[in-house]
Amino acid sequence: MSQTILIEEHEELRKIYALNLNTYVGTDVIQRKNADDAIELLRILPQVSLVITQAKIGSEDTAYKIHQYIRKEGLATEMIVLGESKFLKGEVLCLQEPVSWEMLIKQAAQYLGVSLQESQNKIRPDFIPVGVHYFHDIQRTPCDVYIRIKKGPSDYQFVKRIHSKDVFDKEDILKYEAQGLKEFFIPKDYIQYFTTFVTNSIVQKLEREDLTLEDRILTTSNGHEIVRETIQSIGFDEASIELSDASINSMVKSVRNSPQVSQLLKFLFSNKVSHAYQQSHISSLMCHYILSRQSWYRPEHLEILSFVSFFSDVTLKSNLQMQISSMRDLAEANLTDEEKRQVLNHAKECVDLLAGHPDANDYIxxxxxxxxxxxxxxxFEDNPSEELHPLSKVFIIADSFVKVLLNSNLPSNKKDILEILSTRFTNPSYQKIIKALEHKFP
Ligand SMILES: [Fe+2]
Known part of the structure; x- marks a missing residue:
């Protein structure tokens, strides 16, 4: 699903716009208050397709400020301005106020490649955007693939770029990315066919025994990203279940056969691995390390905790949300009320979602x-109790370790991280687990 940022200070208008954009244009609307809030989000989600904003909020030239940022970063994000902006006249579509919601969705639909089918009172997109990363692990596609070209301030055309018989490699796709392309477009009738094809290709690749560690991690990270996107928009389907199983098996395989931890960390940080997958992989690795020092350890424990590492934050949409690990972090975070609600309930919502996954057992x-x-x-509990399941305790320490490690405002060396954990988790069994991490990593 495409994403749209909406900045509109009048509550009633905001509700009407958001509801209709979502219902008729099928876009996920994220509401923001001003230019700084929107820019902060664009930093985390550069793939946002559209920004709809009032020209000014108070004395701030909101639209102009956001436009400057989009330009500077070379983002493909489009804009619709509500009201006049003297700076953006002729450059960006400015709709005269008052703006009716019908007019707004008509313009938004055009930008997002959606055609309004009034007879059915429902809009169905002709083309569905898919991130460029969907093409990283395939060499051909089962259908034609399009890009979106801007013809005028509010005029778009979809142009065929990859034919269904073309053969390409990752280098070709990286060239598109280097030019700033963020997404290709698939004709709506082929989207299911296309995603099944990509899933099968990645699953087959992950099942190969001869993959290098680097290739395995990059492909697993890609699988993780595709699973996240799918379940955040439609929940589990057959393809995402299969892809998640193959990705988790692959993650377990590379965790078990890891070279030195420090080398692996360097590799995870230096490559194009998403933040979400870095977190999952390192968490699984830490669980492996802790488990291997427990007398009760059995191999299936690693499988359980890797499954948990893969999915535990899968409903969260931004890195900022994933970094939160206490009620205090949550209260202080610069997030909307809805984003905070998602963080507060993410573990519960993840378990609700896993009802659709046949391999999610009671331990998980x-x-x-x-x-x-x-x-x-x-x-979030600051100092969790001794009564929790032993596997939960291992996961809590591993997850907390990773959250500190990946937070650029907190220490990244092991000794300091363990000190932070040791101050927070004072109960004896947690202290024992933290001690296990004091040993030298292999
Ligand atoms: Fe979590």
């Missing part, structure tokens, strides 16, 4: 529910 569900120390999957 219990550990995810308890992954931030509470029993019901809501909120």
């Amino acid at each position: 569900k219990t550990v995810i529910l308890q992954s931030h120390g509470s029993y019901n999957g809501v909120g």
Whole structure:
């Protein structure tokens, strides 16, 4: 689903615009208050397709400020301005106020490649955007692939760029990315066919025994990203279940056969691995390391905790949300009320979602529910109790370790991280787990 940022200070208008954009244009509307808020989000989500904003909020030239940022970063994000902006006249579509919602969705639909089918009172997109990363692990596509070209301030055309018989490699796709392309477009009738094809290709690749560690991690990261996107928009389907199983198996395989941890970390950070997958992979690795030092350890424990690492934050949409690990972080975070609600309930919502995954057993569900120390999957406990499941305790420490490691404002060396954990998790069994991490990594 495409994403649209909306800045409109009048509450009633905001509600009407958001509802109709979502219903008729099928875009996920993210509301923001001003230019700085929108820019901060664009930093995290550069793939946002459209920004709809009032020309000015108070004395701030909101539209102009956002436009400057989009230009500077070379983003493909389009803009619709509500009201006149003297700076953007002729450059960006400015709709005269008052703007009717019908006019707004008509323009938004045009930008997002959606055609209004009034007879059915429902809009169905002709083309569905798919991130360029969908093409990283395939050499051909089962259908023609398009790009979107701007012809005028509010005029778009979809042009065929890859034919269904073309053969290409990752280098070709990286060239498109280097030119700033963020997404290709697939004709709507082929989208299911296309995603099944990509899923099968990645699954086959991950099952190969001869993949290099680098190729395995990059492909698993891609699989993780595609699973996240799919379940955030439509929940589990057959393809995302299969892809998640292959990705988790691949992650377990590379965790078990890892070279030195420090080398692996360097590799994870230096490559194009998403933040979400870095978190999952390192968390699984830390679980492996802790488990291998427990007398009760059995191999299936790693499989359970890797499954948990893969999915525990899968409903969260931004890195900022994933970094939160306490009620205090949550209160202080620069997030909307809805984004905070998602963080607060993410463990519970993940378990609800996993009802659609046949391999999510009771151990997995219990550990995810308890992954931030509470029993019901809501909120964050500062100092979780001794009563939690032993596997939950291992995961809590591994997950907390990774959250500190990946937070650029916190220490990244092991000794300092363990000190932070040791101050926070004071109960004896947690202290014992933290001690296990003090040993030298292999
Ligand atoms: Fe979490």
